[in-house]
Amino acid sequence: MILPASSFASSAVIQSAPLRFDKPPVSLHTLLLNRHLGKISKLLFRGEILDIRAYFLLPLVASAVLACDVAANAAENAKPNVLFLICDDLNCDLGSYGHPLVKSPNIDRLAKRGVRFTHAYCQYPLCGPSRASFMTGLYPDQTLIHNNSIYVRECVPNVKTLSQMFRNEGHFATRIGKIYHYGVPRHIGTAGQDDTINPRGRDKDEEDRIFSLIPGQFGGTLSWLAAEGTDAEQTDGIAAANAAEQLKSYAAKKQQFYLAVGLYRPHTPYVAPKKYFEMYPLDKIKVPEVPDGYLETLPDPAVRSIRRKPQNSNLPDKIARQAIQAYYASITFADAQVGLILDALDEAGLAENTIVLFTSDHGYHMGEHGHYQKTTLFENAAHVPLIIAGPGVTAQGASSSAIVEMVDFYPTLADLCGLTPPDSISGISQAPVLKDPTLSPRDSALTQYATGYSIRTPRYRYTHWGEDGVDGAELYDHESDPEELVNLADKPEFAELAEQLSQVLNMRIAEANRKPKKVKQIRDREERRVPRTAIGPR
Numbered sequence: 001m002i003l004p005a006s007s008f009a010s011s012a013v014i015q016s017a018p019l020r021f022d023k024p025p026v027s028l029h030t031l032l033l034n035r036h037l038g039k040i041s042k043l044l045f046r047g048e049i050l051d052i053r054a055y056f057l058l059p060l061v062a063s064a065v066l067a068c069d070v071a072a073n074a075a076e077n078a079k080p081n082v083l084f085l086i087c088d089d090l091n092c093d094l095g096s097y098g099h100p101l102v103k104s105p106n107i108d109r110l111a112k113r114g115v116r117f118t119h120a121y122c123q124y125p126l127c128g129p130s131r132a133s134f135m136t137g138l139y140p141d142q143t144l145i146h147n148n149s150i151y152v153r154e155c156v157p158n159v160k161t162l163s164q165m166f167r168n169e170g171h172f173a174t175r176i177g178k179i180y181h182y183g184v185p186r187h188i189g190t191a192g193q194d195d196t197i198n199p200r201g202r203d204k205d206e207e208d209r210i211f212s213l214i215p216g217q218f219g220g221t222l223s224w225l226a227a228e229g230t231d232a233e234q235t236d237g238i239a240a241a242n243a244a245e246q247l248k249s250y251a252a253k254k255q256q257f258y259l260a261v262g263l264y265r266p267h268t269p270y271v272a273p274k275k276y277f278e279m280y281p282l283d284k285i286k287v288p289e290v291p292d293g294y295l296e297t298l299p300d301p302a303v304r305s306i307r308r309k310p311q312n313s314n315l316p317d318k319i320a321r322q323a324i325q326a327y328y329a330s331i332t333f334a335d336a337q338v339g340l341i342l343d344a345l346d347e348a349g350l351a352e353n354t355i356v357l358f359t360s361d362h363g364y365h366m367g368e369h370g371h372y373q374k375t376t377l378f379e380n381a382a383h384v385p386l387i388i389a390g391p392g393v394t395a396q397g398a399s400s401s402a403i404v405e406m407v408d409f410y411p412t413l414a415d416l417c418g419l420t421p422p423d424s425i426s427g428i429s430q431a432p433v434l435k436d437p438t439l440s441p442r443d444s445a446l447t448q449y450a451t452g453y454s455i456r457t458p459r460y461r462y463t464h465w466g467e468d469g470v471d472g473a474e475l476y477d478h479e480s481d482p483e484e485l486v487n488l489a490d491k492p493e494f495a496e497l498a499e500q501l502s503q504v505l506n507m508r509i510a511e512a513n514r515k516p517k518k519v520k521q522i523r524d525r526e527e528r529r530v531p532r533t534a535i536g537p538r
């Protein structure tokens, strides 16, 4: 199978390495042969093949590989497709995650034919750093991206991204909506560093109707609109229709694909057709409460993280209920768009040979700890939904409490599709868990924000702020305190446990700072290179 030259131009995976139009496309046969020879050489050099006579077998192996070329080509065509679905700013307030109010029938039906992970965590609770991290399989201290509005290639120019791996292996790669960071709503409808499908709907055209706690500001401020009109007129409705068209076209062309669809909701402004608001009567909504004197139990940097936006603090009860209603409405609207895409996958006859991964870029607070939105090191901001379905997922309908990091997406998808990810990546494949959900390849998940780092183990969360915890620590026991409201870090009876977890955290931080193999890192760049006209402040 040869990649047509036109596919390079039209697939245009964002932030891939510069495209080489001057080189002929590489045959997958050649790639396959190189891969086999590369693996054998690697084994030899690692000493895993001890007999030097193995060297002389290389030409024979090469011939055998070439002799199997036709069969291999057929196998390439049979490799699974990938449908990567991601919502923006979605926490685990979903029916399948046990939320008592939120309706998410489509995400729930995906869970029934896949594995639902109950302990999946982002590496950084902010759009840009999180997205750069999982798309490269590197920790934020490796991508060097800790803020929004930085392109991946500014910091790690030669990194091989997830979508780039699939494209190099013969998948037709397409991006619809927000995959890497996008200013929302400012940059809805605009291109990033690529030119694929940039939907724009009436939510963008009707910004003057949106209520905001700070009039005129929508992205970083609580803001919402119960919109007139249909789902199909909204940006995400258009994205879902685009995705359905793409899937139809792949099926017609028998094209192997990697399709990434990034929905903008439930990110602020919470805009959804008003029927979704009507599903959540204000009197049914529960506003989270925090105990008196709560802030005094936290280190200062943790307090700053939940008091960063004064306009979002101490909301009057009515406003809090309206904000939560609008967030839930946006989730159910986004869920309906996920449903359209899943229906299209079924109708195109592609469901059986397509891996579907559904997730969000980080968690989200809706009043927990007295905070709204993201950028904290609490469970609310770190915890993401994750469902994986499709070929290779035999534990259908199961849930797994395996600890997962978003950097694991890269090697997991590679594993499920029989591809070899680059040596640079830091993630661990979770593919075995999709067959046996009792397995747990990791012991802890690492999340960082500002000067803080946090680990989540199956039972505890331990966080420290500043170099080696100089600015304070937090310890929470999820068995007795799932809301993380009782900080045990300074209690003498937990000193030994805190010390053990501190050692694990320090080890994890050191690993997350390891230089990725063969990846150039640019540290001495200016604070922001992306022109403000191209990418805004959020």
Ligand SMILES: [Ca+2]
Pocket (backbone or CB within 6 Å): 088, 089, 126, 127, 267, 361, 362
């Ligand atoms: Ca986000």
